[in-house]
Amino acid sequence: MVPKLEFCGHLVDAEGIHTAEDKVDALVKAPAPTSVHQLRSYLGLLNYYNKFLPDLAHTLFPLHKLLEKHSRWDWSAKCQHAFESSKRKLLTSRMLVHYDLQKPLTLACDASPYGLGAVLSHILPDGSEKPVAFASRSLTKTESNYSQIDKEALALIWAIRKFHLYLYGREFTILTDHKPLLQIFSPDKGISQTTAALLQRYALFLGAYSYRIQYRSHDDNANADAMSRLTELPLESTPSVKSCRYTTSHLLTSREIAAHTVKDTLLTNVLTFIRDGWPAT
Incomplete structure (x- = not known):
């Protein structure tokens, strides 16, 4: 039996999944971009290892600004610093543990003014929490106008859809730093008839899953918060509700x-x- 195996740019061993050293080395040695096209290529390669990098939001912000429509190309000192910092993060990227049906599973979700973030994790026998995968995406123009509670609810629903194959048919715990969601989406309580229709549809969707929902303070929810602020990921075309024929009043x-x-x-x-x-x- 081989002790480790490289597959699709990842190194897999008994402990978990790591970034492949030679692939990361190629990114680390990449020269500074001289055009929008080169910058997009670099960020695209960086995003391939996004599930290993939970905290890129503020680091890459100057680079995102260069990709905005009508933005003038100006590779400033801030851009160079962000570029070099992203390389350092790659060199210190985290290991992802193997998914295990026998280990407790948590899903931390968060929403920022411009993005959604989620961290799927296992609770190990020693009580420590180790990531299985990270995920994030930007908000659409319409979603960016949502109230904060609607953004937080959207983050929760999007995260569950994102990790559906890991979550469906087993128990898991949702972690959120937005306390109102505990009352709205508690699996032991029916949602109030006065709740907004969008949240009622979300509650109907959650009925297909076996979950608990718990509050986690903003400081303790840092991984999901960081992912929600990562704005370079492309927008997804996932509809807010996959299928819903009707919603009952209760x-x-x-x-x-x-x-x-x-x-x-x-x-x-x-x-x-x-x-x-x-x-x-």
Whole structure:
């Protein structure tokens, strides 16, 4: 058995996933861009390792300004500093641990005025929290006009969709630094009928997942916050709601569904077969 394997620019071993040294070395040795096209190419390569880099927001801000429409090309000292700093971050990038169905899973979400961020992590036996993956994207012009609570809710929904394959069918904990979301999206409570329709649709979407939601202070949620401020990532065309035929005036809670399920003959039989297996005769 080989102790480690390089695959698609990543080094995989028993501990987790690392950046491949030779690929990172090529980026680190890259000369300073002399045009918008070269800058886009560099940032595109840097973004390939984005899941390893949780804190690029303020570092790359001068470079993002050069990519804005009608912006004049001016490679200033600030741009050079940002360019060199991004290389240093690559050299000190974090290891991502392997995804494990047996380990507790957390999803930290956050929204800044111009982006969304998320960190998927495992809680290890010693109580430490290690990242499985980082993710971020920019807000659209419409989304940037949302209220803060709507931005935070959008970050939560987007993050769950982003990591759907890791989250669906298992328990996980959502971590947010926005306390109002705890009341709105608590899996043990029905959402108020006076809540905005958009948040009601989000709550309906969350009903398909088995989760808990907890508050984490802004300082402790630094990784997700940093990712939300990373603005170089391209906008995604994901709709705010994948599919929703209608929304009832009152969303059912899991307890109400369970209570009505035991009264239904067909569903009771289904539950019995799932729990005890298909009958022999």
